[in-house]
Amino acid sequence: MDLSDPVDTPMVDRLKLDEDLMGIPVDQTRFRGMVGSxxxxxxxxxxxxxxxxxxxxxxxxxxxxxxxxxxxxxxxxKGTINMGLWYPKDNAMSLTAYADADHAGCQDSRRSTSxxxxxLGDRLVSWSSKKQRSTTISTTEAEYIAMSGCCAQILxxxxxxxxxxxxxxxxxxxxxxxxxIALCCNNVQHSRSKHIDxxxxxIREQVENRVVELYFVETNYQLADILTKAxxxxxxxxxxxxxxxxxxxxxxxxxxxxxxxE
Numbered sequence: 001m002d003l004s005d006p007v008d009t010p011m012v013d014r015l016k017l018d019e020d021l022m023g024i025p026v027d028q029t030r031f032r033g034m035v036g037s038x039x040x041x042x043x044x045x046x047x048x049x050x051x052x053x054x055x056x057x058x059x060x061x062x063x064x065x066x067x068x069x070x071x072x073x074x075x076x077x078k079g080t081i082n083m084g085l086w087y088p089k090d091n092a093m094s095l096t097a098y099a100d101a102d103h104a105g106c107q108d109s110r111r112s113t114s115x116x117x118x119x120l121g122d123r124l125v126s127w128s129s130k131k132q133r134s135t136t137i138s139t140t141e142a143e144y145i146a147m148s149g150c151c152a153q154i155l156x157x158x159x160x161x162x163x164x165x166x167x168x169x170x171x172x173x174x175x176x177x178x179x180x181i182a183l184c185c186n187n188v189q190h191s192r193s194k195h196i197d198x199x200x201x202x203i204r205e206q207v208e209n210r211v212v213e214l215y216f217v218e219t220n221y222q223l224a225d226i227l228t229k230a231x232x233x234x235x236x237x238x239x240x241x242x243x244x245x246x247x248x249x250x251x252x253x254x255x256x257x258x259x260x261x262e
Contacts, residue, residue: 006079007072008237010051011230015069017054018107023063031062034070041077044084046117046243047236048073049129050227057106057131083240084248085124086256092121095157096172098217099150100224101142104135111135112142115227116150117243118157124244126153129227134197141196143180147173148200151212158211170210174217181214 038052051073058066097118104110111132118126130149136142150173158168175181184207206212225231226239246252 001071001074001078004071004075004078007075008079008233009231010048010073010076011054011069012072013230013232015230016105016107017058017066017069019058019061020063020065023065026062026064026067028059028062031067031070032059034074035059038070038073046085046124046127047080047083047226047240047245048077049127050113050115050229051076053129053131080247082247082249082252083245085244086246086248087123087244088256091123093166094121095119095154095161095168096174097150097154098174098222098224099143099147100176100222100228101132101139101146102228103139103142105229106131109135112145113228114142114146114149115224116146116153117224117227118150118153122244126157127224127227128153140177140179140183143175143177144183144196144203145200147175147180147184147214148203151203151206154212155206170213172215173212174215174222176217176219176222178216181216184214 035052035056038048039056042049042052051069055066055070055073095118097116099114099116101115102113105113109131111134113129113131115129116127117124128149132142132145136145154171154173158171161168184203203212207214219225221242223239223242226236226243231239246256248256
C-alpha cells in the first residue's frame with residue numbers, strides 16, 4: 001500500500017456493498033486485521049466511520065470486492081495522514097446534535113443506517129454510524145429511529161456534563177425530514193407509527209419536557225450525512241471542515257497554537 005496512489009474519499013460514491021455470494025473469496029485473517037486496524041482509527045477520524053463499518057459487516061466471508069473497498073480506505077489514509085479533529089479553546093459549551101438515516105441502505109437485509117453527531121459548541125465530541133435493528137417501511141420511520149438513537153446519546157451526555165456543573169435544556173437536534181419531526185411533536189399521528197418499536201417513542205417525552213428541541217435542516221447542511229452513505233468528493237470535502245477536521249501538519253499545528261495564544 002506504500003506504493004499505491006492516494007484517493008479523495010474513503011469509499012466510491014454511491015457504492016453499496018453486499019454479501020457477493022459469487023465473488024472470489026479472500027484471506028479472512030488478513031481482511032479482519034485490516035478492518036480491526038481501521039476500527040481503532042474511527043475513535044478520532046469520523047470521516048472513516050461509515051466506510052469502515054460497512055466493510056466490517058462482511059468479515060465472515062470477505063470477497064475480492066470487499067477487499068478492494070477496504071484497500072481504498074488505506075489509500076485515502078495515505079493522502080490524509082495529517083487529518084484530525086481540532087478542538088479550539090475558549091469556545092461555547094452549547095450542546096447540539098444532528099441525526100440522519102440512509103433508508104434501506106443495506107443491500108442484503110434492506111435495513112437503514114443511522115448516523116448521529118453531537119457537538120459541544122463547534123467541537124465534535126461524539127459520533128456513530130450503525131445499521132438499524134429492524135427494516136423500516138419508509139424514510140420517515142428510518143429518520144425517526146435515527147433521531148431516537150441520537151436523543152438517547154444526548155441524554156447520556158447531558159447527565160455526564162451535569163456532574164461538571166453544566167445543565168442543558170432545549171438541546172437542539174437537527175434533522176432533514178419534516179415528517180419525522182412532526183411524528184415526534186404531534187400525537188395525532190400516533191396511528192401512523194404504532195408498528196414502530198415502543199423503545200423509540202421515548203423521544204416524544206423528551207420533546208414534551210423540553211429537554212430536546214427539534215429543528216429542520218436542509219440536506220445540504222446535514223452534518224450527519226457523512227455517517228450514513230458514501231458521498232461524492234465535493235460533498236465529502238464540504239462537510240469535513242464543518243465537523244472540525246483539519247489537515248494538522250506540524251506547521252499548521254504551530255500556526256493554530258500561536259493564533260489561540262494571541
